Amino acid sequence: MNNFSRERFKTGEEYSRALFFLSPFILLFSISLFQVLNLTLFQGDKYQTIAESNRIYQKPISPVRGFIYDRNGTLLAENIVQRDLYVTPAYIEDSAETILKLSNLLDVPYELLDENFSRGVKKVKKFDSFPLVKALNEEQIAKAKVNLDSISGIEVKATLKRYVLHEETLAHVLGYVGDISSDDIRRDKLLAELQNTQIGKTGIEKEFDYVLRGKPGIQTQERDVKGKLVRILDTQGAEDGKDIYLTIDQKLQDHLFKLFENRRGALVALEPKTGLIRALISSPSFNPNILNSIVDTDEVESLFSNKESPIFNRAISGQYPPASTLKPFVGLAAIENEVISWDKTIKDDGEFYVEGDPRPYRGWKENGHGRVDMRKAIAESSDVYFYTIAFDLTLAGIRPMLDSFGFGKKTGLTDFEANGLLPDKKWKLGYKGDFWFKGDTINLGIGQGYILATPLQLAMAYSGLANKGVIYQPQFIQPEDEKSFEPKKVAEIQLSDNKAWEKMEQALVDVISARNGTAHKVFDANSVVIAGKTGTAQIKSILPGKEYDAIRENPALRDHALFVGYGPVEDPKLVVAVIIENGESGSEVAAPIVKSAINFYTGGFDAE
Amino acid sequence: MQNKPLSFSVDIRLNQRRNLLNFDYSIVLTVFLLGLFGLAMIYSASGSFTLVLRQAMYFFLGVILMITAAMSNFRKMEPIYLNAVWIGFFFLVLVLILPNSGTTNRWINLGFIGFQPSELMRFLLPISAAAYLTRNPQIKLSDWIIVLVTTLVAFILVFLQPDFGTSAIVLLSGIMPIILSGLPWRFIIYSFLGGIGTLPFLWMSLMDYQKERIYTFISPEADALGSGWNIAQSKIAIGSGQFFGKGYMEGSQSQLDFIPESHTDFIFAVIVEEFGFLGALGLFLLYAFLIHRLLYVAKSSNSKFAKLVSATLSIILAAYITLNISMVVGIFPVVGMPLPFISQGGTALVVNMITIGIILSLRRTT
Structure with missing residues (x-):
């Protein structure tokens, strides 16, 4: 009873007050009803006429996407007209019959059309149209045009689609375009008014989308009651996207792409004196036109699920151990820190031991190279020599030199590149949960262990060697006038002895020219003189008692082959970094590509 | 109620048996009618089966919460x-x-x-x-x-x-x-x-867009292709529906996308275009009946709490209905309010149904 007693006080006024405050709404409600009566009955005829008469409609006009050219004005990406067959469900009397007719006419399986139709019908309104068959071929267009009038509710619409001319060759540089997703609009509100337009999803298409995209226009149209266009009243033209000229040399790119023969790997070729990228390859590649106009979803599916990951851009996002290609930088650090001099020799008998540790650090050559100085150690790629100087240098001695050559840092070429990894004590403790051991420094000395670099970073670092310490900002956009172009310096490395650059270069020339050089196989008296360094990156560490021969039975565990070089040495025009995944021998598979690139580019014997 | 001791105890026993399911079924039925009609209209206005399916899931959730709330004892719920x-x-x-x-x-x-x-x-x-x-x-x-x-x-x-x-x-x-x-x-x-x-x-x-809406209401012709466009198109849709309407899914205004937000705020225009004045009248009567039954709880309850809650919630519901409709027919500024139980929008639907459930529980326990 307690509940009742506490509420037993004056009530009753609530209801009457509620009615009082409800009265304005009741009044508005009644006026609304009268207004409906007024509109439907008293003015119904008038509105009926308006509804049935022609109407003004505003339709956005898509801008034309800018073209992409190479440095010489060769067209790389354009737009082509794609004709799609559209169907409007409201104007179709018997869908089964219509589909059968179309299936016979266009030679498309009935089941496919039927599936497309029933999927499309659910997505759009009755009076809206949707694409039933995308990208009609010439024959289909001709047949459809002749027979179109006998089938109601069908029309052929033309839209512009991105088309890349050299297909696979430039896929990773250019990237691909796609429809605007709601996520894209959330990130960039300007996109909301660009319906039915494609935008860049990766590569240059994405990075410079704001240039290529343009601005949409508006067309004011008069349409009849069935939504059909009567006439165009006003057109505010779209502002088309601007064209882009890339630093890429299409001929060089084409030539080098063929040399990859679809092997997994990457290449970056740039001008050391300007940072302009002349070729950039990631292999295997894909045909961006498949993604640019989504015709066959199965093909797209297979692109993304392919184990060789053709979509992935290995040249800027692939991170590999630099292996012996790191030795010149470790060598310069050792000279700079006076850990060793150019002439001092170290005995390399194939193994290196740290005091108190019985495990040997083995060199790649079983019995070693004998007594080696810096020049010979680079040319023959003596591991024991670099184990020794790395051990003496310690991590603190090696790291600053590698850092100044750009290892472990983004180059700023694109937003999508990987960082690489320049490890330090803090990193190892944080990510591996372990302290930095001397062994880690020793491994770093030959570019193994934790350090990772992208092919782009390697090319950049070697451009520093070619320029005697200066590194320029890499870029994809071709300057209007190359001669007056002033590249931006991103690093200027000073050595206490300026002659060190020439001495290191001599050692790198020996790699190919000297009889014992690791890449002497590619030596060719007709070739321009090239300075470079081989590398063989181990993916799996060889455990004691196991031999590499046992590991190499699994092709996926075979070593990566690297070669980074530049030439001609007297006036470096091109620096090239090549990696062939599981290619095993840098001198046999990577060095020939670098040699070919430099000769082709400088008009040497490889040029046509 | 002045009951004699004997009849009082009989009443209690009767009450206990019927207690949980003793609600005003006319209210429940009305809400069901409105909700299902709403689903059909959302399909007509949007043409999207996905939207309808999503709204149907909210409706189902709303029904469960409404029944649960209706079966609860509001005195125990007070804290x-x-x-x-x-x-x-x-x-x-x-x-x-x-x-x-x-x-x-x-x-x-x-x-x-x-x-x-x-x-x-x-x-x-x-x-x-x-x-x-x-x-x-x-x-x-x-x-x-x-x-x-x-x-x-x-x-x-x-x-x-x-x-x-x-x-x-x-x-x-x-x-x-x-x-x-x-x-x-x-x-x-x-x-x-x-x-x-x-x-x-x-x-x-x-905000600027809010001011613009009020300007538009005062003079819709000033911006015939901008915000005035909505009202003008909505009026054409309603008027062209005439007495009997053009038929379900046959409204050219709605189907051709002339009405903006046709499945949310402007759904009333689609209803009148397709079902005419008769349809509008039917809907008005349903709403009037619903508010009337809800207010009856406020009138008949002897708990002050119950009176306050049912009266306020009824007024709020009435406000939504009235403001939405008067906006769509062009006698009130566009304020962006959904039509209760009909417009597409999950939160509003579920909240409205819980509201009904609570009012039902207030009536039962009095």
């Missing part, structure tokens, strides 16, 4: 109702803090489901206010002031989102319990005059 407002405040603050995706901050996304905290507040606030005002036999002036301050804070939070329409509803939902619970008339009149005094300041704090 919960008293504190429910804090849930509303929590989400209102959260929605302002969280990074937003557009120019307005109205949604909270829980990943699988999104909802509008302001919709929640306009239903939690009056319930808590009623519970607070009736917790003691006598209402003190301080009680009214505390409820008023709480209401103003909630109003400002929604206004900041910014959501002009719903903030007005939140204000109404907090002030109604104060007024209905017996605040002396002179206070009401002073506050009303004071409220008018703040109008100029309110105007200055409106």
Whole structure:
């Protein structure tokens, strides 16, 4: 009873007050009803006429996407007209019959059309149209045009689609375009008014989308009651996207792409004196036109699920151990820190031991190279020599030199590149949960262990060697006038002895020219003189008692082959970094590509 | 009721048996009719089966919550109702803090489901206010002031989102319990005059698009292709429906996308275009009947709490219905309010159905 007693006080006024405050709404409600009566009955005829008469409609006009050219004005990406067959469900009397007719006419399986139709019908309104068959071929267009009038509710619409001319060759540089997703609009509100337009999803298409995209226009149209266009009243033209000229040399790119023969790997070729990228390859590649106009979803599916990951851009996002290609930088650090001099020799008998540790650090050559100085150690790629100087240098001695050559840092070429990894004590403790051991420094000395670099970073670092310490900002956009172009310096490395650059270069020339050089196989008296360094990156560490021969039975565990070089040495025009995944021998598979690139580019014997 | 001891005990036993399922079935039936009609109209207006399916899931959830609320004993729920407002405040603050995706901050996304905290507040606030005002036999002036301050804070939070329409509803939902619970008339009149005094300041704090809507209402022809377009198209749709309508899914205005937001705020225009004046009249009668039955709870209950809650929630519901329809027919500015039980929108539907459930529970336990 307690509940009742506490509420037993004056009530009753609530209801009457509620009615009082409800009265304005009741009044508005009644006026609304009268207004409906007024509109439907008293003015119904008038509105009926308006509804049935022609109407003004505003339709956005898509801008034309800018073209992409190479440095010489060769067209790389354009737009082509794609004709799609559209169907409007409201104007179709018997869908089964219509589909059968179309299936016979266009030679498309009935089941496919039927599936497309029933999927499309659910997505759009009755009076809206949707694409039933995308990208009609010439024959289909001709047949459809002749027979179109006998089938109601069908029309052929033309839209512009991105088309890349050299297909696979430039896929990773250019990237691909796609429809605007709601996520894209959330990130960039300007996109909301660009319906039915494609935008860049990766590569240059994405990075410079704001240039290529343009601005949409508006067309004011008069349409009849069935939504059909009567006439165009006003057109505010779209502002088309601007064209882009890339630093890429299409001929060089084409030539080098063929040399990859679809092997997994990457290449970056740039001008050391300007940072302009002349070729950039990631292999295997894909045909961006498949993604640019989504015709066959199965093909797209297979692109993304392919184990060789053709979509992935290995040249800027692939991170590999630099292996012996790191030795010149470790060598310069050792000279700079006076850990060793150019002439001092170290005995390399194939193994290196740290005091108190019985495990040997083995060199790649079983019995070693004998007594080696810096020049010979680079040319023959003596591991024991670099184990020794790395051990003496310690991590603190090696790291600053590698850092100044750009290892472990983004180059700023694109937003999508990987960082690489320049490890330090803090990193190892944080990510591996372990302290930095001397062994880690020793491994770093030959570019193994934790350090990772992208092919782009390697090319950049070697451009520093070619320029005697200066590194320029890499870029994809071709300057209007190359001669007056002033590249931006991103690093200027000073050595206490300026002659060190020439001495290191001599050692790198020996790699190919000297009889014992690791890449002497590619030596060719007709070739321009090239300075470079081989590398063989181990993916799996060889455990004691196991031999590499046992590991190499699994092709996926075979070593990566690297070669980074530049030439001609007297006036470096091109620096090239090549990696062939599981290619095993840098001198046999990577060095020939670098040699070919430099000769082709400088008009040497490889040029046509 | 003055019962004799004997008949009283019989009544109790009868009550206990029928107790849980003793609600006003005419209200439940009306809500079902409106909800199902809404699903059909959303399909016609949007042509999207996905949207209908999503709305149907909310409707199903709403039915479960409505029945659950209707079967609850509101006297036992009172302590919960008293504190429910804090849930509303929590989400209102959260929605302002969280990074937003557009120019307005109205949604909270829980990943699988999104909802509008302001919709929640306009239903939690009056319930808590009623519970607070009736917790003691006598209402003190301080009680009214505390409820008023709480209401103003909630109003400002929604206004900041910014959501002009719903903030007005939140204000109404907090002030109604104060007024209905017996605040002396002179206070009401002073506050009303004071409220008018703040109008100029309110105007200055409106967003540009909100001001534009009011300009548009005053002179729709001024911007025939901009905001006036909505009203003009909506009127054409309604008028061309004439007496019998053009038939389900046959409205050219709606099907050709001339009506903006046809499946949400402007769904009434689609209804009249396709079902004509007759359809509109039918809908008006359903709504009038629903409000009438809901108010009957306020009239017949002998609990002050029940009276306050049912009267306030009924008025709020009536406000939504009236403001939406008068906006669509062009006699009120566009304020962006959904048509209860019919417009597409999950939060509003579920909240409205819980509202009905609670009013049903108030009636049963009296």
